Amino acid sequence: MGDHSRYVILRDKNAALRKRATGEVLSEAAGGMPRVLAEAAGPQLGGGVGPLLPPGPELDSADLTANEAKDALRQNDVVGVVRAIPIALIAPRDMPADAAATDTWGIKVVRADVSPFTGAGVKVAVLDTGIDASHPAFAGMTLTQQDYTGEGNGDGNGHGTHCAGTIFGRDVDGQRIGVARGVTDAFIGKVLNSRGSGTSEMMFSALKRASEERVQVISMSLGFDFPGLVKYLVEQEDYPPDLATSVALEGFRTNLAMFNALMNMIRQQAVFDGGTVIVAASGNESRREIHPNYEVGASVPAVAEGCIAVGALQQGPAGLTIADFSNTNPDIAAPGVGVLSARAGGGLAALSGTSMACPHVAGVAALWWEAARGGVLPANASTVTLRMLASAALSGLAPGVQVADRGQGLAQAPVAPIS
Incomplete structure (x- = not known):
């Protein structure tokens, strides 16, 4: 069984910024946004007219071991780490x-x-x-x-x-x-x-x-291809069928959670762009x-x-x-x-x-x-x-x-x- 797998890492830059912003005085120059958030905010909408758009979700991909994936999840701005399915x-x-x-x-x-x-x-x-x-x-x-x-x-x-x-x-x-x-x-x-x-x-x-x-x-x-993942694990990585099914179920569950987290972060942008x-x-x-x-x-x-x-x-x-x-x-x-x-x-x-x-x-x-x-x-x-x-x-x-x-x-x- 292979040691490394392809993982997707979802980061929420705002999460780390919010932690840093705790206790800060709101800046009128930043339109009521905590200074640290305002400084890191993205571009204005409408060609520079309108509210500042906070940083959106960030995605990284990497070949990681299971332990490396767990370590990545401990980073302050990481929302989720899932094996690609x-x-x-x-x-x-x-x-x-x-x-x-x-x-x-x-x-x-x-x-x-x-x-x-x-x-x-x-x-x-x-x-x-x-x-x-x-x-x-x-x-x-x-x-x-x-x-x-x-x-x-x-x-x-x-x-x-x-x-x-x-x-x-x-x-x-x-x-x-x-x-x-x-x-x-x-x-x-x-x-x-x-x-x-x-x-x-x-x-x-x-x-x-x-x-x-x-x-x-x-x-x-x-759609998520659950049978395809089981087949891949059995045929390409030599997983026993019961273990392949268990790993595929976990991959299915965690990828659904990742999808929901990403959708939630996109919805948070709705206040700025609809x-x-x-x-x-x-x-x-x-x-x-x-x-x-x-x-x-x-x-x-x-x-x-x-x-x-x-x-x-x-x-x-x-x-x-x-x-x-x-x-x-x-x-x-x-x-x-x-x-x-x-x-x-x-x-x-x-x-x-x-x-x-x-x-x-x-x-x-x-x-x-x-x-x-x-x-x-x-x-x-x-x-x-x-x-x-x-x-x-x-x-x-x-x-x-x-x-x-x-x-x-x-x-x-x-x-x-x-x-």
């Missing part, structure tokens, strides 16, 4: 034979086609397999790309391109595919390679970068076609604190029903079967999965952000999240769709400013 694409599912694949029916059922909002002025992040930036669906957009996989920018899988197209894609050959096609600025974090694999280190780094990019919406159609709405696919592991009770709970990170977990809906003769594969206990639901969007390399393709439902909600969140900016309530992540969840519709759902399967209901685009 695999993450994996929430892979699309095969479409039912009668699934709609010739039009973007999801645009209509979330009401994006009748919303006066387009997502203009809202910045979105897509953490996925990258993007085909040359696709006509993204013409004229400012795409900031960052590769964390070592493959380089681009999308050798196609999943990220498809998801991005649903969120903000422009019309392709006269066919509308994007929910929020007024979005002009996006951060594309490539955290999954062409095989759909990555690590939690990549995801954490991309989340931090997205926060630094001041995005308002983050879309993630990925915060970020994080949308994640609930997962495709349920098998209702085998038995109605063959339901698997929403996966991590969708169920983590601060995320909006999205379930997938499909069309049926009596209305929208939950997709057989969609994991249970989402916060909200959206179209996820026979979703037509951009295909890497050009043209359009239809895919199914909660991965396809997630970008519908991310696009709707961008529309709600724009609506919030024209309303009377504070334009922040809390307002957008609460109004989006509260506006979810039950009309259009088939009789018998359970709350545990559809959450608050079908995501709906705003039709007026938030009042």
Whole structure:
């Protein structure tokens, strides 16, 4: 068994600063901020106009032994030290034979086609397999790309391109595919390679970068790969199966705690920049076609604190029903079967999965952000999240769709400013 493993170290510079600031007199010149905090504060917002932005979370990665990891955790500014674990694409599912694949029916059922909002002025992040930036669906957009996989920018899988197209894609050959096609600025974090694999280190780094990019919406159609970690430990590091399972469980638990800590630190920035709405696919592991009770709970990170977990809906003769594969206990639901969007390399393709439902909600969140900016309530992540969840519709759902399967209901685009 190897002595060294890859670890992720999360630091909160403010934690150490707060300790140093204890007992200090507040400085009027620092706007009421303890002097030591003010001195270390980050840049001002709006090009030097507005409040100082305190230091955000810091991430380091290193190959450490277990003892070295414990030592690192004793440092004053360290919030968490976790072993990096695999993450994996929430892979699309095969479409039912009668699934709609010739039009973007999801645009209509979330009401994006009748919303006066387009997502203009809202910045979105897509953490996925990258993007085909040359696709006509993204013409004229400012795409900031960052590769964390070592493959380089681009999308050798196609999943990220498809998801991005649903969120903000422009019309392709006269066919509308994007929910929020007024979005002009996006951060594309490539955290999954062409095989759909990555690590939690990549995801954490991309989340931090997205926060630094001041995005308002983050879309993630990925999950922690617990079986993949067990397999790696057994096959690559010669762990006995029982020990591999125990280590994987601990890695799963600690990485979830790390994710929650990072999300909490990002939320603390909301008082300065409004915060970020994080949308994640609930997962495709349920098998209702085998038995109605063959339901698997929403996966991590969708169920983590601060995320909006999205379930997938499909069309049926009596209305929208939950997709057989969609994991249970989402916060909200959206179209996820026979979703037509951009295909890497050009043209359009239809895919199914909660991965396809997630970008519908991310696009709707961008529309709600724009609506919030024209309303009377504070334009922040809390307002957008609460109004989006509260506006979810039950009309259009088939009789018998359970709350545990559809959450608050079908995501709906705003039709007026938030009042």
